[in-house]
Amino acid sequence: MNYAAVRYRAIEKISSPILTAMARMNMARAAAVFIGAHMRTEQSAEGAHPVNIVYLPKPGHTEDIMACFKGRERYGILTLDRKLVKAVFAAFLPKTMDDNNYKTADAQANAAKLRLRAFWVRVLKYLQPSLNFHALFTGNFSYASEQELAAACTELGVPFIALHKECMKTPGLRPFYVDVYKTRKIPFQGTAICNYNEMETGIQAEAGVFDPDRIKIVGMPRLSRVHWRREDLVRSGNKADAPTILFFSFNSKAGLPVLGRKIPGSYETLQAGLEKLNVERASDACHHALVNLARENPGIKVIIKTKGDQKARRFMTRLFGENPDFPSNLHLAEGGDLLDMLSQATVAASFNSTTLFEAIALDKPVVVPWFYEITDPALKPYILDMDDAVLYAHSEEEFCSMLKDLALKPHEGGRELSQTSQRLLEKWCGNPDGKTGDRVRQVLDSLLSKSD
The missing domain is CATH 3.40.50.2000 (Glycogen Phosphorylase B;)
Incomplete structure (x- = not known):
């Protein structure tokens, strides 16, 4: 039996609808318990100063996270299935408000975003102490379903870091993505963006999606x-x-x-x-x-x-x-x-x-x-x-x-x-030397030291 496939279908068909219903009824404590029960520990932190990270699995991003933290005993690794984040999102916003359509002047939609953010703040206040995690990682700064989760983390002082994996932007793609970032996406509401290369960093800076001082070039970890x-x-x-x-x-x-x-x-x-x-x-x-x-x-x-x-x-x-x-x-x-x-x-x-x-x-x-x-x-x-x-x-x-x-x-x-x-x-x-993981951990440790 393919356990991973069974689990995927169970979360998609059973757990996600339940979580959406909880969010619609504003049941933050129940949602926190429900989400916590679905999270998995892939590595336990050890030593005098342990750090627990939560990441949202996605092909490419998962490999990047493992290259940075797997086998590093100080760091614990927990997974939060992205389908559960999407399930909470679905209680507040339509799926057509997607990665390339999140920026809007619609007052009703923006009010719903604020309610979604407030719900995540309440969920995290219950969830974070019970799991004792110190930071969250995602694979792109602009995933729509994660925008208000990022904002909630920032509000609570929990680093939310985009280890941005869509970085292969050729010269022809640069003006296209500058326009998409400016007109379709909102500024990143997390704590830091880590990019593979200068091309993606230049596009983000030109589009104004984030404070340039908080955008770091670290390279591709999985390389x-x-x-x-x-x-x-x-x-x-x-x-x-x-x-x-x-x-x-x-x-x-x-x-x-x-x-x-x-x-x-x-x-x-x-x-x-x-x-x-x-x-x-x-x-x-x-x-x-x-x-x-x-x-x-x-x-x-x-x-x-x-x-x-x-x-x-x-x-x-x-x-x-x-x-x-x-x-x-x-x-x-x-x-x-x-x-x-x-x-x-x-x-x-x-x-x-x-x-x-x-x-x-x-x-x-x-x-x-x-x-x-x-x-x-x-x-x-x-x-x-x-x-x-x-x-x-x-x-x-x-x-x-x-x-x-x-x-x-x-x-x-x-x-x-x-x-x-x-x-x-x-x-x-951005990784000719195999040391990208060192650079990512330095970014994380610097953020945690500032939050202490």
């Missing part, structure tokens, strides 16, 4: 695990069990302007010049090419890694149908530890994906498609510049031949990274 694993591979001489291609699935809007909404269709229509940008043909071609490569090369293991959410499942169903006839050496991966997959891969591939930086940090060969719409000059400002740290395939045929050759070719992984790779990891991920 530290990759640095450590690369060093382990050097010591162990570990090699992949079999020739393995790891492909990170990407859709037609990978790295391009989109505005996700809680509306039918999931996306808001942008102005025509932005709306038409897409890499649909390249995306479709890469996925079909991987299936054909697997079918023609049964000795090569091919893994297609998706995000595993509903959008990703709909995308894969559109490409291959409900019950695709994949060869036995092709595997679709939705969950699992990405680092373990990368460690066993002999080559990785994708387009405009953060995961490629993790492959580079692990010293894996990386192939990037460079054909069809991707070569359109209009897309150039939106493409992650990975320089010569990766190989570029200029046709479907070259894409497959490169992947096949690199999968079968022995590669001495775990070497010292090239200067180009180090420069890219510094520019985009």
Whole structure:
């Protein structure tokens, strides 16, 4: 039995409606007890000066938190399921007031936000002493359902920190996101924002979403695990069990302007010049090419890694149908530890994906498609510049031949990274040294010392 899946469905279908009803009836004490019963302790704090953090799990953010605090005995780690936060939100505001639609002049909606904040203040006054937590972490400064929770924490003097994971903003995306941040989002109501890189920090500063003095560049924490694993591979001489291609699935809007909404269709229509940008043909071609490569090369293991959410499942169903006839050496991966997959891969591939930086940090060969719409000059400002740290395939045929050759070719992984790779990891991920966790803990400890 998949306990995690059962728990997910139970919180979604049973616990969340109950919590929403409690919030509607203004039952703060009951809500605090209910939320506390659902929180899990992943690590207990030890030592003379223990610190307990609460984080809101989300792919990417969870790995970042673990890279910062897992195994650090001073820090306890508790999880608060984001669905429960959304359940409280649902008692006060409609779901259409989402991440990209939270800023409003509507007096009724803003009054509801204040009531939501007041409810969270009361819940936290009951919850915080019983669980003895010192700070909360989230993965983005602008998640709508968490805005008033952040404000409530600030009001009570509990640090609420955004370890902001959406930081891969190319030059083309900068004006788009400056406008979105200014016009669609409210200023962050928490205590500090920790970013991966200067690009995201510059956008936030220009948009005025937070006090620049409280925005820190710390780097991508989860990349530290990759640095450590690369060093382990050097010591162990570990090699992949079999020739393995790891492909990170990407859709037609990978790295391009989109505005996700809680509306039918999931996306808001942008102005025509932005709306038409897409890499649909390249995306479709890469996925079909991987299936054909697997079918023609049964000795090569091919893994297609998706995000595993509903959008990703709909995308894969559109490409291959409900019950695709994949060869036995092709595997679709939705969950699992990405680092373990990368460690066993002999080559990785994708387009405009953060995961490629993790492959580079692990010293894996990386192939990037460079054909069809991707070569359109209009897309150039939106493409992650990975320089010569990766190989570029200029046709479907070259894409497959490169992947096949690199999968079968022995590669001495775990070497010292090239200067180009180090420069890219510094520019985009802010973590060429594996010490991002130190910087995050310094931010937290500084905030706690000020609150004492």
